[in-house]
Amino acid sequence: MPSNWENFRYVLTLLESSSLRRAAKTLRCEPTEVLVRVQAYEDSVGQPLFDRIGDLMELTPSGRRIVSAAREVMSSMEKVGQGAAQKSASGVAPIAISTLDCINQYLLVDCMARIPEGTPLPVVSFMHAQEVQQLDHLGTELVVRPGHGMADELDSEVAGYFDFAVYERADARNSWLGLSGVLERAPAAQWYRDHVPVNEITLSSDSFVTLAMMVQAGVGRAVLPSYVGDQFAWLKRYDIELTGKMIPLHIGNHPDLSGIRRLKQLKRQVLTSLRHSERLSSHP
Numbered sequence: 326m327p328s329n330w331e332n333f334r335y336v337l338t339l340l341e342s343s344s345l346r347r348a349a350k351t352l353r354c355e356p357t358e359v360l361v362r363v364q365a366y367e368d369s370v371g372q373p374l375f376d377r378i379g380d381l382m383e384l385t386p387s388g389r390r391i392v393s394a395a396r397e398v399m400s401s402m403e404k405v406g407q408g409a410a411q412k413s414a415s416g417v418a419p420i421a422i423s424t425l426d427c428i429n430q431y432l433l434v435d436c437m438a439r440i441p442e443g444t445p446l447p448v449v450s451f452m453h454a455q456e457v458q459q460l461d462h463l464g465t466e467l468v469v470r471p472g473h474g475m476a477d478e479l480d481s482e483v484a485g486y487f488d489f490a491v492y493e494r495a496d497a498r499n500s501w502l503g504l505s506g507v508l509e510r511a512p513a514a515q516w517y518r519d520h521v522p523v524n525e526i527t528l529s530s531d532s533f534v535t536l537a538m539m540v541q542a543g544v545g546r547a548v549l550p551s552y553v554g555d556q557f558a559w560l561k562r563y564d565i566e567l568t569g570k571m572i573p574l575h576i577g578n579h580p581d582l583s584g585i586r587r588l589k590q591l592k593r594q595v596l597t598s599l600r601h602s603e604r605l606s607s608h609p
Contacts, residue, residue, distance in 0.1 A: 331464075335362035336374060340392065344380045358585045365581045419448040420591055421465035426453045427533040428469055428574070431553045432605070436598040444594060447587045455531070456507040466588055469576045469595070471550075481577025484596050485605025488571050489513050491563040492537075492554035493546030498527075502539050502547035506531025513548040516567050552604040571609045574599065 335352065338359070342348040345356040352359060367374050374388035384392060424433060429451055440446065457470055468479065471487070489512070503526035504514050517526075527545060530536050536547045541557060548567075554560055576596050582588055599605060 332362045332366040332369070335359050336366050336392065339363055339375070339382055340384065343382060345382065346380050355586055358587070361582060361584055365579075368581070419450040420467065420588055421450045421452055422467040422469060422595075423452045423454060423465040424469040425455075425457065425471075427537075427550065427553060428471070429453060430534055431537075431550075431556070432574075432599065432602065433469065433595070435604070436595060436602060439598050439601070440594050445590070446594065447591055449591065456510060466582060467576060467578050467592060467595070469574065471572050471574050479577035480580045480583055481575040482596055483573045484576050484599035485574050485602065485607060486571035486609050487551045487574065487605055489516075489548050489565065489567045490551055490554060491546055491565055492540050492549050492557075492560045493563075494540065494543040494560060497540070497543045498545050500527040500545040501525045502527070502536050502545040503529035504531070504536075504548075505529040508533070512567055512572075516548060516565060520565075552602075556604060571606060573609065574605060 335348070335358075338351050339345065339348040342351055345359055348359045349356040363374065370391055372387045372391060373385055374391060375382040376385055422433070433451070437449070452465055457472055468481075469484075501517075501521050503521070504511060504517060508514060508531050528539060530539070533549055533553055537549055537553050537557075539545065540547050540549065540554070540560065548565065554562060576592060576599070578588060578592060600607065
């Protein structure tokens, strides 16, 4: 779910503007988005903050106490360089997408490039996590992550499927490139433990991006996601039995934000582009 401080920025703007229409104009979004964000913040604190009279909004007594306390916390955070709301150079808050570095580099960059020029899209900010388990908790509007299921509270769709395989250059060294760090908890790590003697692993990395670069350089062979290895025609591919089925790639958001038009449009564009990508399979 988006950062509560990002939602609080909408609360403050609404408070300063006194009306949904003026707040939306200041934030350069639709009134419904302001209302959704404010309601999300109200849900998080368990209290209504505003009384609504037509387009005008006034703080409730409990709202005044909560806003005052939150302002003090926000002020303290800003003093240590942890600003509550990130803005783009144009003053419009970006929509943040959290994902893994390899998904961003080998799927989303190409995906964004293939969205037709002139398509109205919001400013986008990418945030990376080191492992899948962290992605649902980064506080971003959209999450793009692999695996059989997302956090229960997220509204998600499957963009496509991929698998893992061993890749190497024809003239590569006769050695293995292993998985280290967070990748030791990846599905491919168990395959390594079952099939690759430790003394045959000469180099390792905690990033599939780095492993792919080493494979391309001919340093050795490695297990890579198919959306990474398959795009390099000069690499040999050896199929392996890893999970027994293709792995889905999800794109999701918190249900509270599903009614925000610019988020919905971005999600639909990214989903459509990923579903047309040759790097993903449309079938499990």
